Amino acid sequence: MWRTSGKETEVAAAPAVNLRKEITKIIIMDILRPVLININGRIYRKNPVKEEQYEDEEEEDFSYTGPAADRCVDEPCDDDNIEQTEKGFRCAIDVPSVLYKYIIGKKGETRKRLESETKTLISIPKQGVEGQIVITGPQKSAVASAVTRVEVLIESFRRKQPFTHFLSFALNHPQIQEGFQRFKEEVLEHCSQDLGVDESIFQNPAKLHLTIGTLALLNEQEVLRACELLQQCQGFIRQVSET
Numbered sequence: 001m002w003r004t005s006g007k008e009t010e011v012a013a014a015p016a017v018n019l020r021k022e023i024t025k026i027i028i029m030d031i032l033r034p035v036l037i038n039i040n041g042r043i044y045r046k047n048p049v050k051e052e053q054y055e056d057e058e059e060e061d062f063s064y065t066g067p068a069a070d071r072c073v074d075e076p077c078d079d080d081n082i083e084q085t086e087k088g089f090r091c092a093i094d095v096p097s098v099l100y101k102y103i104i105g106k107k108g109e110t111r112k113r114l115e116s117e118t119k120t121l122i123s124i125p126k127q128g129v130e131g132q133i134v135i136t137g138p139q140k141s142a143v144a145s146a147v148t149r150v151e152v153l154i155e156s157f158r159r160k161q162p163f164t165h166f167l168s169f170a171l172n173h174p175q176i177q178e179g180f181q182r183f184k185e186e187v188l189e190h191c192s193q194d195l196g197v198d199e200s201i202f203q204n205p206a207k208l209h210l211t212i213g214t215l216a217l218l219n220e221q222e223v224l225r226a227c228e229l230l231q232q233c234q235g236f237i238r239q240v241s242e243t
Contacts, residue, residue: 081147082140082143082144082147084140085136087136087138088136088137088138088139088143089136089137089138089139089140089142089143090134090135090136090143091134091135091136091143091144091147092132092133092134092135093132093133093134093135093147093150093151093154094132094221095132095133095150095154096130096218096219096221096222097125097127097128097129097130097131097218097219098161098218098219099154099157099158099218100124100125100127100133101127102153102154102156102157103122103124103133103150103153103154104124110153111124114146114149114150115146117149118137118142118143118145118146118149119137119138119139119142120135120136120137120142120143120145120146121135121136121137122134122135122146122150123135123136130219130220130221133150135147135150158216158218161216161218162216163214163215163216164215164216164217164218165214165215165216165217165223165226166211166213166214166215167211167212167213167214167215167230168209168210168211168212169209169210169212170208170209171208171209171210172206172208176208177205177206177208180205180208181205184199184202187202
């Protein structure tokens with residue numbers, strides 16, 4: 001519509017305004033109403049793993065030169081994970097589905113290159129389906145080489161994933177909470193006239209915690225594995241926290 005009468009402009013702009021309002025409403029609801037998890041009486045927000053459509057991305061250039069190539073030669077995979085079959089050798093690797101696209105590559109080019117260079121076959125589950133990447137080949141050394149290269153790719157792109165979980169100690173000792181309360185009162189007493197300084201900027205004392213690490217756990221299997229490892233460390237963690 002090229003005519004610019006006030007009425008016509010207002011009618012044409014209305015759908016766009018309504019669309020922006022709906023998008024804003026969805027974003028606000030997503031922020032204010034996240035998925036919550038109750039762990040021993042404490043409520044935590046669950047951050048979803050955002051998986052982009054591969055068609056909208058450009059393939060990242062990965063070559064087997066430099067440190068990556070050195071790891072492929074000097075650090076072969078554990079041969080114990082490679083099974084002998086009637087047709088040769090086989091190895092299955094646990095890989096989160098969000099990382100499949102980096103093994104496949106744009107139009108399958110990365111997988112084809114890996115298969116060609118190692119003389120193996122790499123089977124990958126469908127996008128979004130959790131499972132194992134299975135590598136097969138006639139020679140054990142070829143399968144080991146392919147596994148190492150896949151693991152190098154996975155490690156490279158895993159580092160670029162956003163953090164999904166954090167580890168923390170609850171600071172629920174009465175002395176800590178009392179000290180925090182005194183600090184809060186002193187700040188409000190001396191700085192209450194400053195812009196933006198009010199009671200709302202302070203955390204609830206019951207929720208005080210010390211974050212000691214962040215994790216990128218990309219599927220439920222990795223979450224369960226992390227829980228198992230933490231359970232194994234329970235005695236050591238209790239000893240450290242009580243000293």
